[in-house]
Amino acid sequence: MKILIVEDEPSLREIMTRTLQREQYVVEQAADYASASEKLSAYDYDCILLDIMLPGGSGLQLLRELKARRNHAGVIIISARDSLDDKVEGLELGADDYLPKPFHLAELSARIRSVMRRHQQGGEEYLTAGNVRLWPDSRRVEVAGRPVELLRKEYDILHYFMCRPNHTIDKAALAEGVWGDHIDQVDNFDFVYAQMKNLRRKLADAGADIELRAVYGFGYKLVQP
């Protein structure tokens, strides 16, 4: 799996590179329009992370060139300009996803995985972690081949973690990811604990071999066998 990161901010580029390398991707970098354009015409990538505002040109222009060459790489636009116009234009030009800055690294890898899954011919429509399978389209969960009934929020939490395996997720990020922006003034995360407790009990009862491990004082992490 080869990924090209087109991002002009060195610090952010380095962070993204290190994170993705740890997830076994082959990562290349481009810091401006010219070098990105050069790399894109010389090599093939599976996924491209594209900043819009680049020295020397616009990421959207790169996207246009890419699509004109019938390049089938997955493209995720990463932009500090959280603007609807950019998002709409980017998606219309053929980008697969749009991730506004600042994002969580776990979110980045979840989006990459999701884009890859969609791009693979005959790709699996489900997520797997250990003996747990989850079908995002039908909101179905199976443990060791047997269906498990989850309540809405329990399912959302499991889905969230299965998209971000092996990332330590802090409880605020989890709450925001599952409950949305409503939690922005919460200083008590009891509602997360309650749902987590039920989910972990249901997974254990069904015989799942994955673990939603509590990281004391911080949050949780999905650990695969």
Next chain:
Amino acid sequence: MRLVYRMLFHLWWVLSLLLAAWALLFYMTLSDEIADETDDMLEDRAEAVVKRVLAGGEISATRPEGGHDYYLTEVTEEYARTYAHERYSDEELYIPERDDEEPARVLRQLFRDRTGRWFELTVMTPTIEKGDLQEAILWWCVWLYLLLLVSILLVAALLLHRMMRPLYALLRWLDAYRVGGDNAALAIPTPVVEFRRLNDAVERFAERAEASFERQKQFIGNASHEMQTPLAVCRNRLEMLVDDARTLTPEQLSEIAAVQQTLGRLVRLNRTLLLLSKIDNGQFPEVAEVDMTSLVRRTAEEMYDIYAYRGMRLTVRDEAPLTVRMNPSLAESLVANLLKNAFVHGDADGTVEVLITRRRLEVTNDGAAGPLDGTRIFDRFYRATEKAGSSGLGLAIVESVCRLYGLHINYAYVDGRHCFAVDFPAES
């Protein structure tokens, strides 16, 4: 007091004084003139009588002639020397026919005939009663005054209304004016130089306000954008630290979690400021029919889960379906921020009540601490009480969305409860 009334009021008192003074002067001049005329007449009369007497004509002591009475008395030389030869006086005369006294002008003239005898001729004529004259003048002055006043005021009122029309048009325009809003062009044609200058000045100031508002908006937007990348770097470096390190102690982890939460607040604050500047910039053009009733129910229930730890009760009553044409994500922001405000700032263990009627959404919560400052609660970063995690921007978003769609938001404090109500205008 309106300008017109003020001007009319001043006209009224100036006119009153002027007319009173004028009436007084008029009366004095008039009575002077009358007295003069009377005296001239008396003198002519006296001269005629004296001539006749000197010619040796006979005259009776008193004889009405031409309405004038006169009589002749012989006087001593001493008397003649003592008194002036021509004396005028105002006297009350007894009129036997009427058995009454009448005011009269009297001329006493002393003369000597050929034989050297002194005579005093008294000529008199009844004069107008001064009281009557004064009264008549007063009455006419009052009538004149009223007539003048009414006509002047009428004309002035009419003229003022007509001439001040550009001023009132300008005032109406200013009342409707909103900085950064969709304002009509200031087109008030007027030939009056002062009004033209006023219009020009107002236009200049509006343009200046508009420009600085624009700059401010851009600044907020740019500043928020510029902060995104450093925020991303901070957040992601901490995430890497947590993901990489196996040697972090729980204490260190909870420190990192605390920093992450603070960063999260900063990120959300930033995002909210961006949202506000986007609403102000009208960057939410697409509209759809939004079913407020189900949106409110859904959001309220989610909030209820999240804020369960505050021990509040939630009741949602919908008396009528409420659908609104607006941007769906702004509708969500509006509803979420209203409800969040109630859950975060309402008294713990109190009740949050949501009432939906045909054109109104009402959210109330307990607030034992007393009413809030209604003029400031919608200001950005205004917090009546310091609440952990409160951004101070929730109600500012509500207000921004309402302003964008011309919705009316009001705040009231009734029976120890804060009530926020949004009125949706009837569909046209």
